[in-house]
Amino acid sequence: MTATPSVLFVCVKNGGKSQMAAGLMRAAAGDTVDVHSAGTSPGTAVNALSAEVLLEVGVDITAESPTPIDAQLLRDVDLVVTLGREARIDPDAGVRVENWDTDEPSERGIEGIDRMRLVRDDIAARVTELAARLRG
Template sequence: MSSVLFVCVRNGGKSQMAEGLMRAAAGDAVAASSAGTRPGTGLNALSVESLREVGVDISGGVPRALTADLVAAADLVVTLGAEAHVEPVDGTPVENWDTDEPSERGIEGLERMRLVRDDIAARAAELAARLTADQPKRPET
């Protein structure tokens, strides 16, 4: 099983969304977690609501700080947006998702978060497919 660590600055919105959406896309085939470079104190309520609309519950998530141990334990680290920076540890690859930012186009509130969600969901589905392509399939029961 592959493990992915999603990182944003506060670990209250985009990285928590990516973690939840990866779990929805990959099930047990990929271990997903998240952290923040400067974690906040709680989740973004609109992030939680936008995921709830598509059947993904992240309401129990708690922001946590990024550590070198978390990076080293992951098979892949994905940063979301341009502000979060992660130094590779022990050769762990780091890729960046320069996610859609609807607020730059004047789109705010839940409409903004839905667009962010949909962008991250598409990327998570593609990554899940990439990471599970070489995994053996379980027989149907």
């Protein structure tokens, strides 16, 4: 029997994209993947629009709160996923890291709830693929 795979999702504030990815992964993988999220410079709350668009698909992150990266967790997880271009981490050798350069609709003039739905859908597609990879 193999250990449960683990993933740490990281963005800057840990209030939007990384929280969305973690919530979507928990929904997609259940207890088959250990899921964590953190920020390189955590904010004070989960982004309200992020939480709202996840509720639309049955995922509730409203009770989550931004947290800083734990150095031990960073070393222990099987995979670290950074979301967006701004989140930068300096992992120890041997830590697997991949970056998701997620859709940024605001660059196309799309804002508000419509922007967050597009971000959610982009992250959800990536999470679905990652969940399958992690579970082998």
